[in-house]
Amino acid sequence: MNKVRVEVFYQDNALQSIRIDHYEMEGLVAIENKTIPEWFMPASGRASWKGLKEELESQSRKEGELCFIFNGPEEEKAIFQKCIQENKLGRMADELEIEEAALEYLEIAQHCWQHGDDEGTLRAYEIAAKWYHMAEAEFVLGDYCERVLGDNENAVQWFRKAAKQGYTDAEYRYGKCLENGTAVPENKTDTAVSWYQKAAAQGQKDAAQELELRRQAQIEAERRKQAEEAERQRIAKEEAERRRRAEEEARAKKKELIIPVNVPSSETVETPFKPDYISLQKAAETGRDKKYKNKTSLEKAAFWNEVAQNAKESRQAVDKKAEEACANIWCSRKAQREIRKSAANTKMMTGTVQLVAELVSSVYESIGCEEEKMLENMEIIE
Numbered sequence: 001m002n003k004v005r006v007e008v009f010y011q012d013n014a015l016q017s018i019r020i021d022h023y024e025m026e027g028l029v030a031i032e033n034k035t036i037p038e039w040f041m042p043a044s045g046r047a048s049w050k051g052l053k054e055e056l057e058s059q060s061r062k063e064g065e066l067c068f069i070f071n072g073p074e075e076e077k078a079i080f081q082k083c084i085q086e087n088k089l090g091r092m093a094d095e096l097e098i099e100e101a102a103l104e105y106l107e108i109a110q111h112c113w114q115h116g117d118d119e120g121t122l123r124a125y126e127i128a129a130k131w132y133h134m135a136e137a138e139f140v141l142g143d144y145c146e147r148v149l150g151d152n153e154n155a156v157q158w159f160r161k162a163a164k165q166g167y168t169d170a171e172y173r174y175g176k177c178l179e180n181g182t183a184v185p186e187n188k189t190d191t192a193v194s195w196y197q198k199a200a201a202q203g204q205k206d207a208a209q210e211l212e213l214r215r216q217a218q219i220e221a222e223r224r225k226q227a228e229e230a231e232r233q234r235i236a237k238e239e240a241e242r243r244r245r246a247e248e249e250a251r252a253k254k255k256e257l258i259i260p261v262n263v264p265s266s267e268t269v270e271t272p273f274k275p276d277y278i279s280l281q282k283a284a285e286t287g288r289d290k291k292y293k294n295k296t297s298l299e300k301a302a303f304w305n306e307v308a309q310n311a312k313e314s315r316q317a318v319d320k321k322a323e324e325a326c327a328n329i330w331c332s333r334k335a336q337r338e339i340r341k342s343a344a345n346t347k348m349m350t351g352t353v354q355l356v357a358e359l360v361s362s363v364y365e366s367i368g369c370e371e372e373k374m375l376e377n378m379e380i381i382e
Contacts, residue, residue, distance in 0.1 A: 002064030005093070005101060006056065008080065009131055010072030015039070020060055022108065027055065036079045040087050053089055066090030069098055071131040102132035109137070129158065138162035139170040146173075152183040163195060171199035172207040 009016040015032045018025040030049035031039050043049040050058070056066065066089050070077040081092050093101070105128035112120035122144065128137035142158030145151040156177045162170030175195030178184055193214070199207035 002062060003067045004056075004060050004062060004064045005067050005069065005097075006090075007069045007101065007131075008071065010070065010076055010080075020056065021062070022104070023061070025055070025059055036076060037083055040083055053087055056089070067093045067097060069093045069101055098132070102128055102134050105132065106134060106136060109140075129161075133161070133165075135162040135165040135167035135170065138165075139167050139173070142170065142173065152177075156183040163198075166198075166202075168199045168202045168204040168207070171195045171202075172204050172210070175199070175207070175210075 005021050007019040009018070015028060015034075018028060027047060027049060030043045030045070030047035034043075039052045042051045042054075049055065066084075068080070068084055068090060070080050070092070084090060084092070105124045109121045109124035109128065112118075112124060125137045125140050125144075128134040129141050138158045139162040142155045142162065145158060146155035156174070159170050159174040159177060163174040172195070175192040176182075178195065179192035193211070196207040196210050196214075200211055
């Protein structure tokens, strides 16, 4: 027995359209804002309506059993089913018949596409996607919105719906939208990769290539990271070596022996020595540093000799005899035991060191009165 498929599209508490074997039913303006039971009753006015049964019989292009598909909320669907049973119009379609209707729209879309009917193609895909939730149609609409209309927001929504149904091309395209941040709040690279993996697992070539490119990029990034780390270590090693050499040179300079004037040869040490003249000077000035007392005559003589050398370099006139006398004083073991601890009133001012101290309280037998007077009035300018 022949059957006539009647599709009812109901949304937002209003009738959207009724199609008889894929053809739009006419005259729905009279009932589009009425309740479902009122569809089955005649209506008069600006637009006449004979009732759903009579309208179907007059507009149907063939005879046969009416098979109804109601696309809308379950509550309204139950009301419609009850009405057709009461009016004995036909029966509701089963799941297999609903799936068959959806596939027919895909065939219609492809047929229209082959014959250059873009409007018919788009309309068929819209019905298949919007009312029958066909993944292929959802993907096609997403592609159309993105490539033709430039409507990225709707494109992402269609891709997402198709991807959730496991449509491989949609999984890849939705992943690209997520990665590029197209019509999404933020860049969700991790989620994009998961969609690539799902698509690649089903043999989607673009997704597999995308994952391979990412793998190569990760390898390259790791290689660059290792190279940068090796370069950083090399630079750090060179810097450490440079510092080590600088420290060695500094230590070598400190170990250079400064040979004082009139220092007995028996006092000469084999290991080069450069005293910390600032510490010695401070101790000499205060006379209270025990460490200074324990310094050898050579160290003390070297200190005063270095002070004299610095004075010469600063182009200040220093009496050579005073330098020698100063060195000899510290070289004399007898003088070392008898020198007083104090050397007072020392002043250091911005590169100028003026040492005024009473070095001795009495003149030793080995030092003449003239040398004592010279020492008391000595000024060393650095």
